[in-house]
Amino acid sequence: DEMIGPRRIRALHEDVVNKIAAGEIIVAPVHALKELIENAVDAGSTSLEILVKDGGLKLLQISDNGCGINKDDMAILCERFTTSKLKEFEDLQSIGTYGFRGEALASISHIAHLSVTTKTADSSCAWKAHYASGKLAPPKAGQSAEPKACAGRQGTQIQVEDLFYNVPTRRRAFRSASEEYNKIAELVEKYAVHCAHVAFSCKKAGESGAGIAVPVSATVKDRIRILHSGSIANEMVDVEVANEQYGFKAKGLVSTANYIGKRTTMLLFINHRSVDSSVIKRALEQTYSSFLPKGGKPFIYLSLDIEPNRVDVNVHPTKREVNFLNEDEITEMICDEVRVKLGTVDRSRTFMTQS
Ligand code: ADP
Numbered sequence: 001d002e003m004i005g006p007r008r009i010r011a012l013h014e015d016v017v018n019k020i021a022a023g024e025i026i027v028a029p030v031h032a033l034k035e036l037i038e039n040a041v042d043a044g045s046t047s048l049e050i051l052v053k054d055g056g057l058k059l060l061q062i063s064d065n066g067c068g069i070n071k072d073d074m075a076i077l078c079e080r081f082t083t084s085k086l087k088e089f090e091d092l093q094s095i096g097t098y099g100f101r102g103e104a105l106a107s108i109s110h111i112a113h114l115s116v117t118t119k120t121a122d123s124s125c126a127w128k129a130h131y132a133s134g135k136l137a138p139p140k141a142g143q144s145a146e147p148k149a150c151a152g153r154q155g156t157q158i159q160v161e162d163l164f165y166n167v168p169t170r171r172r173a174f175r176s177a178s179e180e181y182n183k184i185a186e187l188v189e190k191y192a193v194h195c196a197h198v199a200f201s202c203k204k205a206g207e208s209g210a211g212i213a214v215p216v217s218a219t220v221k222d223r224i225r226i227l228h229s230g231s232i233a234n235e236m237v238d239v240e241v242a243n244e245q246y247g248f249k250a251k252g253l254v255s256t257a258n259y260i261g262k263r264t265t266m267l268l269f270i271n272h273r274s275v276d277s278s279v280i281k282r283a284l285e286q287t288y289s290s291f292l293p294k295g296g297k298p299f300i301y302l303s304l305d306i307e308p309n310r311v312d313v314n315v316h317p318t319k320r321e322v323n324f325l326n327e328d329e330i331t332e333m334i335c336d337e338v339r340v341k342l343g344t345v346d347r348s349r350t351f352m353t354q355s
């Protein structure tokens with residue numbers, strides 16, 4: 001028998017590495033859209049228009065009226081780890097959002113056809129560029145890759161076409177476009193409640209219906225009324241709790257004991273990023289269980305500001321859950337506040353369900 005020698009070890013091509021990384025971060029169209037929404041909000045936009053084709057697999061388009069991107073930055077815009085929001089590692093501790101660090105656009109450019117049209121206030125025209133694998137790319141073979149001057153309003157429009165076109169296994173994993181659209185709509189609705197002072201619209205391409213539409217002037221309660229229902233909005237009470245020792249502030253609207261949902265609706269933002277927390281969710285459900293009939297579930301919108309140095313920013317972006325210090329204490333303080341509010345709003349009901 002002949003011995004089999006070891007095979008030679010080789011480095012993967014950089015583009016292959018980036019493509020694998022991108023596919024791990026962006027698993028579904030909704031993950032790409034989340035980053036694009038946050039970028040638009042970070043840019044100071046007061047209006048955000050989203051257009052979706054085939055559940056985001058054919059097209060995700062997001063147009064904002066924010067500060068725009070300097071033409072001179074367009075060449076490096078989609079390279080990995082290029083950002084205008086962070087300079088030093090220490091800055092990680094003072095940054096208000098977390099998740100990707102200059103990786104979102106880069107990732108998208110590796111697994112989709114990406115184009116960006118943008119205009120700053122002091123530019124006389126808009127600029128449009130196409131990207132592939134982190135770099136400027138010609139829109140068609142033989143054309144120039146340089147940004148092209150065009151007409152446009154201040155702000156940025158990002159088009160993501162044919163997501164996962166070069167990741168066939170991922171593409172095949174999608175069962176239905178409407179399932180992906182529902183995830184997108186749910187995410188947009190969350191941000192549209194949270195980002196008061198920003199108008200949101202979200203539509204399926206080619207459909208005449210209004211889709212999601214929230215005007216800029218709508219209050220948080222208005223937004224819940226528009227996106228969810230009047231009967232929920234009418235049964236919401238304000239909650240607010242803060243604690244210096246634990247470095248947090250929580251503000252939100254929660255349903256009273258008069259609202260009995262079939263399942264918990266939880267709109268949770270930590271430092272303005274939509275996240276999941278099974279710890280907070282379960283604790284609040286527990287709190288509500290003594291106010292609601294068996295099986296009744298609440299509607300909760302909660303915005304939690306936690307001192308950034310208490311939040312684990314190094315959690316992998318695919319983890320939708322977050323870690324922060326004193327999670328149990330903070331959760332308990334929020335539940336206490338909710339309990340007090342539920343008690344004062346409807347004593348009679350509390351009395352009834354407890355007896
Ligand atoms: P990050 O948001 O972590 O900086 P991204 O890859 O998401 O990384 O974006 C890279 C940079 O591109 C941002 O720092 C910002 O300067 C710019 N940018 C992205 N989207 C927009 C937008 N809609 N409006 C203005 N600037 C944007």
Ligand code: MG
Nearest residue numbers: 035039100104
């Ligand atoms: Mg970003």
